[in-house]
Amino acid sequence: xxxxxxxxxxxxxxxxxxxxxxxxxxxxxxxxxxxxxxxxxxxxxxxxxxxxxxxxxxxxxxxxxxxxxxxxxxxxxxxxxxxxxxxxxxxxxxxxxxxxxxxxxxxxxxxxxxxxxxxxxxxxxxxxxxxxxxxxxxxxxxxxxxxxxxxxxxxxxxxxxxxxxxxxxxxxxxxxxxxxxxxxxxxxxxxxxxxxxxxxxxxxxxxxxxxxx
Numbered sequence: 692x693x694x695x696x697x698x699x700x701x702x703x704x705x706x707x708x709x710x711x712x713x714x715x716x717x718x719x720x721x722x723x724x725x726x727x728x729x730x731x732x733x734x735x736x737x738x739x740x741x742x743x744x745x746x747x748x749x750x751x752x753x754x755x756x757x758x759x760x761x762x763x764x765x766x767x768x769x770x771x772x773x774x775x776x777x778x779x780x781x782x783x784x785x786x787x788x789x790x791x792x793x794x795x796x797x798x799x800x801x802x803x804x805x806x807x808x809x810x811x812x813x814x815x816x817x818x819x820x821x822x823x824x825x826x827x828x829x830x831x832x833x834x835x836x837x838x839x840x841x842x843x844x845x846x847x848x849x850x851x852x853x854x855x856x857x858x859x860x861x862x863x864x865x866x867x868x869x870x871x872x873x874x875x876x877x878x879x880x881x882x883x884x885x886x887x888x889x890x891x892x893x894x895x896x897x898x899x900x901x902x903x904x
Contacts, residue, residue, distance in 0.1 A: 693717040694747040696737060698724050699897030701800065701859035702763040706744045707896045708855050709767055711889035713774045721900050737761060764796040767852040777851045788846035791853035799860050802827045807864045836874035858884045
């Protein structure tokens with residue numbers, strides 16, 4: 692059993708998608724970041740940077756005691772290694788997947804988050820910041836679109852944790868949607884992943900967790 696410490700954010704969605712794709716048994720523990728659950732001592736013992744998601748694997752491969760993992764990219768790599776799925780095949784395949792995973796962790800996620808902060812949530816508009824992050828996110832979308840004009844998925848021919856990491860960060864803010872008309876390969880990829888049954892199940896988790904549906 693995987694114990695998942697979760698709230699419905701793009702980084703949280705990454706892990707529910709991966710868990711649904713792999714079929715691992717998991718139990719969700721809500722970490723309400725709006726009320727400060729991420730600062731409780733019990734959660735900090737698992738995720739010292741007070742960020743979710745985090746997991747505790749009760750049955751790690753080494754047969755030892757339960758193993759905790761924080762940081763969404765590290766969790767994806769851990770689960771890929773545990774299941775032998777979605778991590779890339781062979782040395783070169785793994786390199787392709789991991790470099791695009793790191794690209795998401797270092798670029799697409801943080802820049803999209805900053806875009807949302809300044810363009811959607813900031814109480815007072817800061818035009819310079821809005822323009823800066825809008826432009827950078829568009830540049831990153833252009834990078835993705837070019838990559839996806841060459842191969843079906845970010846990691847190459849096969850769906851992988853690189854796609855699982857990037858997909859939740861594409862259409863995060865209704866007020867700042869991606870320009871799918873300009874980036875047709877990105878649009879194809881986004882729609883294709885959205886149709887996956889595991890992704891649809893994962894995206895239903897927020898209602899179950901937050902609203903008890």
